Amino acid sequence: MNSDRERVILHEWPRDPDGPTVREPPPQGVRTPNNIPWGHTLDDFYWIRPFPGAKLKSIWTRSMLDEFGENFGEQPGVPQVEPRRLRPWPLLKVPNDDALFGLVDETCNRDHSLKPRRFHAVKSTVFESTKEKIEWSAEPAPMNDDAPPATKESILEGAVKSQDRLPEDDGKDDESAMAEVFVQADDNITGGFVLESSIEGETGDRQNCTGLRSTSPKKRDVKTNMMWRQVVKKFSTTIASDLNLMIKAEDDTKKDESEVIVETHDDLTPAERQAMESFMTTDYETVQKLEERIPEEYFPDILLVNDPSGFTMSDVPFLSRPSRMLPVRYKRVWPKLKRDGEPATLFNNDLHCPSAFHWTPTQTERYAASECRRIATLDLSGAPLLGKGGHSAVRKAGIRLPVPLTTQTGDPHVSVAAKLAFSLSEDRELLENEGRIYDTFPDHLQESYCGYNLVASMDHPVPVGACVPKFFGYYVPVQEEEEASRRQEALNRIKKEVERRREREAKREAKKIGVDEAVESTDADGKSAEEEDDYSGEDDEDNFYEHSPLQDEEIRSPILLLEECGTPIEPEEFSEDERSECFSLVLRLHHADFVHNSLYPRNILRQPGPLTVRPSERSLKTPSFRIIDFGRGEFVPLFVEKFLEILWRLGPPMVWTREEMERVKEVLEMGKEEAVRWFNDSPGSELRKAARILYVNDYQL
């Protein structure tokens, strides 16, 4: 391994022989938003002895020294500048908004007096070639071997066309027509097996929502048909709304447009249709990845996911994944935004509620609310695999952000990493935890700044690159129908219970005044009024079994959208500076109270940098690193909260007995102790692990 560190501290601050002893804490100096000492250049870092002649040395930045105020050697002054947040090469654009978008990083001069340039001031060869490709390449080359070319047909157009074609399938019965809806499982993702019959229905990977085969299916045997029937039944709720539209599309060809179509809660609203109409399939050859933050104002509320290959169904273990001709609606759970609680834009982003409403809306309400929501479309059609872990698959997906957001390149899509969990509850829990952690990350962990940090306990400066990918939201599938019927059931149960109570009251009254002797003994079911008080909710149980929650594997995976950040590192190939830089990311995470809990080289990614310049000018000689995979991550306050959750399981606080109060105190103490122990232990052992996997061996850990 080379000893090729270049980021070293070359200067020592001369101490006044009569100067004071340096006291703790040292001066604050200029810091980055992560509260870590910062210097603009390597020359801004100095060794300093706590008192003249001392053997020990610590490191201070020039701004700390200025604050200390001792300038014995009459060091020449330097202008004090603040850390500057680096702008990734601009991709987003909002027409007529030049203040926030399209600004090229201004780069640093000594005093940060430069102003950002506008994107169009720079001659863009990438833009020109990209634009040309978008305009002229009607059939871009597929990325995957088995991928049929993408078309420029809008999803909705295509779905309607293919639905028009369906009934023409030479007189097939419903069942075989339905079977066409299923596509081959991608064993690249699932690792599972594929039934022959599903291969018959194969449509390949790179499909848009139009991906139904128009050719006739081969004959299936009776057993297979039975199986299809079961599968069709199993997924009939998922595709119910597709069928509605299918019927609608079919009817549209025959009937007057003004005729009323029965809509379900899960059908697209006019605003969503509008978002889909202009939606093209992604050209993965030319699409550029999103590196800017999505401004809160335009952050998606609803994601319409084009998933013809059923990637969101992940690894449903048997048969194949159901294809879906129409997009699947997802809602944002994290980040929570201020507008979510405002009356005009009220939005239910409760993780456990499959509705985007707090009530069961009428169609008019649904349509009106949709007009106010930020709708993005996510294209998983033919989405290339970026990587696969033990619990999830991560794909490069094309996203079209809510209007008016568009791009500088003319391609309406940008690409993001879409992380989809497999179907076990553990997989889903890890993804949920990851979404929570990303939501908790402070901005500074996702931002890069100019200059260098002095991260304790390192003895040399490191660049202040972002530690983690940018977070573009955690989304869960919306099932308005499902939620509406759940709410209806709950209401019916309450009504029933109220009626039952009323009856019981009436019987008691009657018994009291001795009017009805028959009532006095037993009622028609042989139960007395008192016995009925012990009613155990039999009906509820019936309902429970009839409408038990969906099994995990039946529910589409939540989607975590992140910035694409390259490929896993190979630290043994790195320079010392690169290994130190990766190590500093782990330290910075810890300083921000996060522990990763699954640190391996595969969870640190590297990409060509710097991200401030256009993609074609980036190089691995100036790499950019990020830590990923926070499924097992912990954040101290959330960790303590988890302990406190136990309290709530004990019951509502106002009815605690003395015994319960004692228990609460015990749990609280345990929680605190555990948190402190964890805080002391976990980062320490994680750091030792980081040092081992990154071949960093020059710090006392």
Ligand SMILES: Nc1ncnc2c1ncn2[C@@H]1O[C@H](COP(=O)(O)OP(=O)(O)OP(=O)(O)O)[C@@H](O)[C@H]1O
């Ligand atoms: N933001 C990203 N950009 C590019 N590639 C990514 C990104 N996130 C994940 N990947 C790729 O996907 C792979 C799997 O991701 P990840 O480690 O998060 O999955 P996982 O299922 O949670 O892993 P584990 O087996 O540790 O549970 C990564 O090793 C990486 O190659």
